[in-house]
Amino acid sequence: MPNVDFERIYLNQSRTNGRMRIADSGLGWKASSTGANGAQTNQPFLLPSEEILSFMWSRGSRGYELRVQTKNKGVVSLDGFDSENFAELKQELQRNFQMSLEHKEHSLRGWNWGKTDLARNELIFSINGKPSFEIPYSEINNSNLTGKNEVAVELNLETSASKAGDELVEMRFYVPGVVENETKTVTKVKNEEGEEKEHEEAEIEEISAASVFYEQLKDNANIGQVAGEAIVSFSDVLFLTPRGRYDIDMYPTSLRLRGKTYDYKIQYKQIERIFSLPKPDETHHLVVLQIDPPLRQGQTRYPFLVLQFAREEEIEVELNLSEEDYKSKYEGKLKKRYDAETHLVMSHCFKGLTERRLIAPGSFQSRFLQPGVACNLKASEGYLYPLDRCFLFVTKPTVYIPFSEVSNIVMSRTGTGVSASRTFDLEINLRSSNQSHVFGSIDREEQASIESYCVQKGLRIKNEEKVAKAMMAKALNEAADDDEDDDDADIDMGSAGEEESEEDGDFNSGSDSDPAEEFDSDASLSGSDDENMSEGGEPAKKKTKS
Template identity: 45%
Template sequence: MDLALRPKRVDSLVAWHSESFDEIYLDLSQQPGKCRLAESGLGWKPAGGQTFTLDKADMISAQWSRAARGYELKVIARTAGVVQLDGFRQDDFDTIQKCLKVWYGVELTQREHALQGWNWGKSEMGRNEFSFAVRNKPAFEIPYTEISNTNLAGKNEVAVEFSLPADGEETGTNGHLGGARSKGRKMGGAVDQLTEMRFYIPGTETRKGKKSKDQEDDEDDVDGDQEDQEQNAATVFYETLIAKAEIGEVAGDTFATFLDVLHLTPRGRFDIDLYEKSFRLRGKTYDYKVPYDHAKRFFALPKPDDMHELLCIGLDPPLRQGQTRYPFIVMQFKRTEEIDIELNMTEDDLKSKYDGRLVAHYERPIGEVIGKIFHGLTRKKLFRPALDFTSHHGQSGVKCSIKANEGHLYCLERAFLFVPKPATYISFDNVAVITMSRVGGAISASRTFDITVTLKNGAGEHQFSNINREEQAPLEKFFQAKNLKTKNEMELDSGLMAGALADPDLASSEDEVVANDRGSADEDDESVDEDFQADDESDVAEEFDSDAASSGGGSEAGSDAEMEDAKDDEEVDTAEKVERPKKKAKTGK
């Protein structure tokens, strides 16, 4: 009887039995939780947040290694990718190994990391992560879900950019943006975040080329070998990483594509691909994928040259290119360049998803078309310059500069915008006072002035220089209409100068100072310099002068006599006769 009941007891024990571990961190999370291994699978639950579970059928392999907070259990899953559980003790290895083998049929292997500190090694592109090995030991591994972009930074250099969360708390442990396994959210778990790595990859690599259809169908091709191709090793690494990390891949088809669009910021020409939830900029060197959620504002600005149109996109977080950040994308189009494009959308999608904001066919100037499509896809307003401002020359922008960078300052309904570089956006709500001042040269003769916009709460200031003096009246009128506090220092300077000119004492003293500053220029009067001898008729004529034959000023007989004397006197240098006598240098006393 006991023997008959014993298997039932064992089965019941196995059904409810599990192993629990406290103070375990999932995917570099900031807050620890409880990890539980059961027969059905693995689970992790933080003190306050969403529970993460992993079914045993989804597990492929498991690794055990030393990590930052103790020992780490890394599980390679089919759909979840790389799952990292950190914070175990060394004594937990035997227990976890038995659980994985008995319940999941997965072997737990121990891995030792390279500790030499070398920065050269061998790369390996795995199924779910990229590893860098030194002497056949992994120095570090990077899951593909953490890689946001990669670019060819040079002939043999590849830059790898990592995903950054918009908020430091979006670590996948609070159920935000897809829960614990959100793509690219591991980097948010640390206080200091790695943003970019660069790899130098020299040499070439042999790669088998793709066989054409003719070769595949050719029965005479006995061996069927593919042709080997020599390619740059950095290019092969770059293309492989793009394919593995699915960089640039988006869900759905491309709605529209615009080729070779000129960008002022970042500088270059990029192809624009528009998708349902993001757009992509494809250049020769750099490639960017920008979600529409990162595009905060859109601006359509007519350039004052009456030939081009600017489309500006404000981004948060900004684009990164190495150490450079671009909070604005500035595109430039010709006003006369029109485009005929058909959107890759069905009539049902145009009506149901976009409520008529988009149409199937566009035949307009290219800048206007791209702006309307962005507006339809993002549901965000396209801002334009204020209607109540017109410059002296009838334009929407005022030419000026920030330090050494020239551009145009646009007055919008609720903000200032300077483009193209550095693109600067200033909301009227943040403006404390606007100061207009005159700089450079004589005050009365100055043709330009500066505008200094001081921000509230001591947030700093922005100075726009070299503005044409004719733009002063339109700008003052606009500032007054928007109830912006202004301070005109040019009127104060003009009053001081007028008072100085009206005071005879000040005027005479200034004249004396100016006279004293002239130096030797005051000596250029009409007095005769006794040491100076003007040219007379006895001077030797120039070489090409028509009177050179009669340079002595006398008759032909006199000239012949002088020539005879010159022949008899061998010690006289002929060059001295032709050369004009040197004038005595003028000296000022």
């Protein structure tokens, strides 16, 4: 029986098109484009006939789409058909698989109010009996109750590199109302004869419809369940961000956080950096994960996860791996068995599974021989860690500042009184924008060590206190020079003093004695008054020139 091929068909919204083939054994698809070395950019896809459940024909993003419902492989989407291909496809599918091709019209009303149907392989949102959109369960990464009547659905980013254009990453459903849930309790009671009999009581409680939808979606999409056993698990781990305690299950390609309210699945490729930092309180140890895209709880985004451990806490675990898998995949990256401090075991497991470099404290040490210093960022108290290539402030908010983005650093003292003499502020200005981070209330005794460390890393630093002291010393020196010049002028006046004494001769009394003051009691006995009096004791008349 001849095979039928269709060209320029896209598999599951892939970037590249290919050739689809229909045979009695099943469906096949192979990418038409090749790489630089002539190798196929995508592996061929084969779908055996025994896996096929049904077919559906509808409009798609690149023309018309053939959606295939399978038993164990979810939904297969083949897009890029022309309207003329419908009759040929229907005939071939009927001949090879004895299945009809159903033609479904999508709702184009644009309403956001409809009905959800949790089918075998996908979530269908319908308006007036017509599907508006479908979300395959394989594309759902996580779901959480973000409110009393709201359910958030996060979509998978695993295949984002193979898809074309922008993607939808999250969708929220508002589910109003309550649902009556009947629960039965069985108790044992004794009758009059002393025999025990079971007594069944039914209780009806009201549960929000959003909670019911959330639980059903989790069951259908297998959210919270990961194929295979976890490699290693840690229970009741304290998270400072987001606040709470979570159980951590680590799998080959992802990890799952299970809390009382929220569950999360994080792909290892989302983890960009891992920090392992001792807390300056000498009691706890921090493990910080930087992830992109960040976790979300409602409207809050968490680009950093901060885990806290007691330094003395120890754990003994053995990896759930066969000897063959361990030697082929993880030998040299992980240890088969751990018996050490919990933070060391956790850091080593993160490093081995994510294949990311573990960032530890550098050469900086405070006056208490700690890798960080206590400070404030606005109204938040925390610790600032000067590391080899960046500054890191923990815990709320966690701020990561690489040295490559630092324009300059300004050290200054603010405030008045005793606090100003004991602390200083560290302002870090960034290159890319006018943004700056001001870390305040740092112990003044840490200023010299931080300044020398910044100079060592080649950062431009300005110490405003030193500049102010230098300007004050310069001003004092200039004032002292001016005073010395004035003193010299008073001491060595030259002939100017003699000329002034001759010109002021009219004001001399004519005697060697000093003139009496105005309010002196002996003013009448002064020599100048004797000359101006006549012999009779009366004042002499003043002679005038005619």
